[in-house]
Amino acid sequence: MVKNVDYSGGQAATVSSVIVSNLSNGLRKGNWDRVEIHFNDIPEEIIDSLIDEGIVLNVAGGLLIEHPLILPYVKEVVGETDSVMGLPVAVTRKLIEEVL
Incomplete structure (x- = not known):
C-alpha cells in the first residue's frame, strides 16, 4: 500500500x-545540521503550478522553500535556510575555524 505523502499542512526535515x-x-573536522520545515496547507493549484514549471523536479525531495510560489506557505523553519539549500554556513564556518 502506497501512502500519499506531501508537504501541505505537514513538515519535512533535511540533514546536511x-x-x-x-x-x-x-x-579534518566534520559535523552535521538538521533543519525542520513546517508548512501551512498548500492549495492544489500552487502544487500544480510548481510541477508544471518543473524546477521542483530537479531538487532533492522537490523541496524548494525559497521559491516565490511556496514561500507564503512555509509556516516555520527551525534552523537555517542555507542548510536546506545545500550548505550550512554556520557549521562550515565553525569547522574552518577549528582546523586553522
Missing part, C-alpha cells in the same frame, strides 16, 4: 553534513 580538511596541518 560538512567535512573540512586543512591540507597544511592534516586536521
Whole structure:
C-alpha cells in the first residue's frame, strides 16, 4: 500500500553534513545540521503550478522553500535556510575555524 505523502499542512526535515580538511596541518573536522520545515496547507493549484514549471523536479525531495510560489506557505523553519539549500554556513564556518 502506497501512502500519499506531501508537504501541505505537514513538515519535512533535511540533514546536511560538512567535512573540512586543512591540507597544511592534516586536521579534518566534520559535523552535521538538521533543519525542520513546517508548512501551512498548500492549495492544489500552487502544487500544480510548481510541477508544471518543473524546477521542483530537479531538487532533492522537490523541496524548494525559497521559491516565490511556496514561500507564503512555509509556516516555520527551525534552523537555517542555507542548510536546506545545500550548505550550512554556520557549521562550515565553525569547522574552518577549528582546523586553522
